[in-house]
Amino acid sequence: MSTIGKALALLDTLSRLDKEAGLTDIARLCALDKATARRFLVELEKHGFVEQDLETRRYRIGSAPVRLARIREARFPLLRIAIPFIRTLAESSTETVHLSEFSAGRLSTVHVEDSPRAHRITVDVGSFLPFHATASGLAFLAFCPQAEIDEALAKPLEKFTDHTVVDPQLVRVMLDETAARGFSISHNGLEAGVVSTAAPIRTPNGHPIGCVAIAAPFSRITKAAIHEFGAQAAAAANAISEKYYGSERPMGTIPEIRRTD
Amino acid sequence: MSTIGKALALLDTLSRLDKEAGLTDIARLCALDKATARRFLVELEKHGFVEQDLETRRYRIGSAPVRLARIREARFPLLRIAIPFIRTLAESSTETVHLSEFSAGRLSTVHVEDSPRAHRITVDVGSFLPFHATASGLAFLAFCPQAEIDEALAKPLEKFTDHTVVDPQLVRVMLDETAARGFSISHNGLEAGVVSTAAPIRTPNGHPIGCVAIAAPFSRITKAAIHEFGAQAAAAANAISEKYYGSERPMGTIPEIRRTD
DNA sequence: AGCTGTGGTTCAAATAATGAACCATAAGCG
DNA sequence: CGCTTATGGTTCATTATTTGAACCACAGCT
Numbered sequence: 001m002s003t004i005g006k007a008l009a010l011l012d013t014l015s016r017l018d019k020e021a022g023l024t025d026i027a028r029l030c031a032l033d034k035a036t037a038r039r040f041l042v043e044l045e046k047h048g049f050v051e052q053d054l055e056t057r058r059y060r061i062g063s064a065p066v067r068l069a070r071i072r073e074a075r076f077p078l079l080r081i082a083i084p085f086i087r088t089l090a091e092s093s094t095e096t097v098h099l100s101e102f103s104a105g106r107l108s109t110v111h112v113e114d115s116p117r118a119h120r121i122t123v124d125v126g127s128f129l130p131f132h133a134t135a136s137g138l139a140f141l142a143f144c145p146q147a148e149i150d151e152a153l154a155k156p157l158e159k160f161t162d163h164t165v166v167d168p169q170l171v172r173v174m175l176d177e178t179a180a181r182g183f184s185i186s187h188n189g190l191e192a193g194v195v196s197t198a199a200p201i202r203t204p205n206g207h208p209i210g211c212v213a214i215a216a217p218f219s220r221i222t223k224a225a226i227h228e229f230g231a232q233a234a235a236a237a238n239a240i241s242e243k244y245y246g247s248e249r250p251m252g253t254i255p256e257i258r259r260t261d
Numbered sequence: 262m263s264t265i266g267k268a269l270a271l272l273d274t275l276s277r278l279d280k281e282a283g284l285t286d287i288a289r290l291c292a293l294d295k296a297t298a299r300r301f302l303v304e305l306e307k308h309g310f311v312e313q314d315l316e317t318r319r320y321r322i323g324s325a326p327v328r329l330a331r332i333r334e335a336r337f338p339l340l341r342i343a344i345p346f347i348r349t350l351a352e353s354s355t356e357t358v359h360l361s362e363f364s365a366g367r368l369s370t371v372h373v374e375d376s377p378r379a380h381r382i383t384v385d386v387g388s389f390l391p392f393h394a395t396a397s398g399l400a401f402l403a404f405c406p407q408a409e410i411d412e413a414l415a416k417p418l419e420k421f422t423d424h425t426v427v428d429p430q431l432v433r434v435m436l437d438e439t440a441a442r443g444f445s446i447s448h449n450g451l452e453a454g455v456v457s458t459a460a461p462i463r464t465p466n467g468h469p470i471g472c473v474a475i476a477a478p479f480s481r482i483t484k485a486a487i488h489e490f491g492a493q494a495a496a497a498a499n500a501i502s503e504k505y506y507g508s509e510r511p512m513g514t515i516p517e518i519r520r521t522d
Numbered sequence: 523a524g525c526t527g528t529g530g531t532t533c534a535a536a537t538a539a540t541g542a543a544c545c546a547t548a549a550g551c552g
Numbered sequence: 553c554g555c556t557t558a559t560g561g562t563t564c565a566t567t568a569t570t571t572g573a574a575c576c577a578c579a580g581c582t
Contacts, residue, residue, distance in 0.1 A: 003538070003570065004301060007265045008308040008325075015332050023529055033572045038530065040265060047269040048364035049329075057529060061333040063364040064269075066340075066371060068310075069330030071276050071387045072322040079327075103309035103324040110327060126332045264539065264569075284560055294541045299561065318560060 007040045020058035081243050085236045086113050093214055093229055096121045100129055100136045101210040107140055121194055121215040132157045132171045133164050135186035135196035136211040142178035143200045143208045163188035183230035193218050197226055199234035201241045212237040268301045281319035342504050346497045347374050354475055357382045361390055361397045362471035368401055382455055382476040393418045393432045394425050396447035396457035397472040403439035404461045404469045424449035444491035454479050460495035462502045473498040
C-alpha cells in the first residue's frame, strides 16, 4: 500500500477512536511500527490534520479538516441544503431523522435531527452505515449500478443482530423491493428494536451520493406508518437532490439503473 | 520532503483554488510530475479527500474532511462555543466580526458574522490571515513565545497595501503595543480602507489558538470606537478561552510570554 | 535498586516513489 | 483533412524514501 494511503488510514483510525490516543496504541491499531506511526503523526501534524496534546502527549484530529470541510461545504453545500428538509421531516414524523453521505467506499452519518420524544433512536454523527444492515445502506445500494451491488455483496456480511440478513441473495431481494418502492425498510438490521426507512439523494444521472433515513422504535410503529415515513423520506431525498444539483434534469437515467415500475 | 507532506500540500493547494482543477494544472501548481500528481490524487480519492468530476475529469475537495471535521468539532467544539459570542459581538458593534483558528502554521478564518450595515467589510471563510498584516495575526503573534515571533518575522513580509508594515522591527513594536493593550489594531494592513482590532483565544497556559476580530470601514470609525471594539473583542476572546478549556486556571502564564507592564 | 510501561530516535536494508517518455483523445486551424 | 497542441492518463527502469529492530530517556511502580 502507498505511504499516503497508510497515513490517511491512520487518520481514519484516529478519527474512529472515542478518545485521544497515545503513540503506542495508534501504532498497534494501525498495524504500523511505532517509528513509522510517529513519522506519520509528525507529518500529519505539520499540516494540521492531527494535533498532539502537549501535556498528555496524546494525539487527536487537528483543525485542518475543519478548514477543508468549510471550503468543501462552501462550494458543495449539501448540508446547508439538506438540513431544512431533515429538520422538517423530524418535526412531522416526530422520529429521529438522519442524513448520510457516501465517502471513501462507505456510507457515513453526517447529520442527525433527534426525535423530540423521550423514547427515541439515537444515531451518532460520523458513524458508518453498513450496506446490508441499514435502511440507508439498502436505499443507497438499490439505486447503484449492478457492478457496485455485486462488489458490496461479495465481501462477507457481518451479522449485527439476530435479524441481520447476511445472505447476499436475500439482500438482493430487499434491494429489488427497495428499488420498486423508492425507499428501503430495515427491521433490526443493525440494532434490535429499531425500524428504519431510507431513500437516496442522487446525482442528475441517478447515482446515489447519500441517504435520508427515519429511524423509530419498533414497538410503536405500524406497517402503514413505516410506509408513510418511507414515502416522506423519498420525497425529501428527491427534493434535496433537485436543489443540490440545480433543476437541470431532476432525475435522469443511467443504463444500469434498477427500476421495476 | 516526505510523500505524505507532498500529498497534503497538494490537498492544500487544491483547497485554495477558486474552482475545480485539471490534472495538468494541479501538477504545475504543486511543482510535481504529472504522473506523481495523478498517483497522489488517486490515493487521496480512495480515501475521500478529493473527488473527480466524472464528466469534466477535474478534481475537487472530497467529503472525507467533512467527516473528520464533524468528529473534531464533536470532541473539540470551538465553533459551537465561540459562535454565540461572535454573534453577540457582531450585534453590539454592528460591524463584521470573524473568528480565526491557527492551523498548519497559519491563521485561517473559520467563521464570520457579517455586519448588518450595507457598507461593511466582508471576510471569506477559509481565507488566511498573514501575521504581520492583519489585526488577527498581530494579536496571535503578540501572545506567542519569542521564538515563534522570530520565526514568523524571519521570512520576507509581503506588502499588501501602501500601508502594510513590512519592517520586522516596526512589527515588533506593534506586537509590544498589542501585548500591553491586550488587543491589536491594524490599519489598512491587508486591504485599504479597513481598520480591524483583534484579541487571541488562548489555552490555559497562555498559548494562542485563534483570534476574535472586528473589522470596520476606516471612514466611519473613531479612535475611541476602535479601542472600545478592541476591549470587547478581548473580553469575548477571554470568555471563549475560558468556556472552551473549562474553568481551570482561566489565564495562566508561560515563561516566555511578552508583557510590557 | 530493578522492572515495565511510556514516548521518541537511529541507520542500514528494503521498498516504494519518481519522472521521462509514452499513448489516446479532443479541440483548433490553415 | 492532416497537422499541431492541448488534455488526461500510463509505463517501468532508476532513484530516493520509507521502514523497523534495536536503541535511548524518562516515569511510575514493586
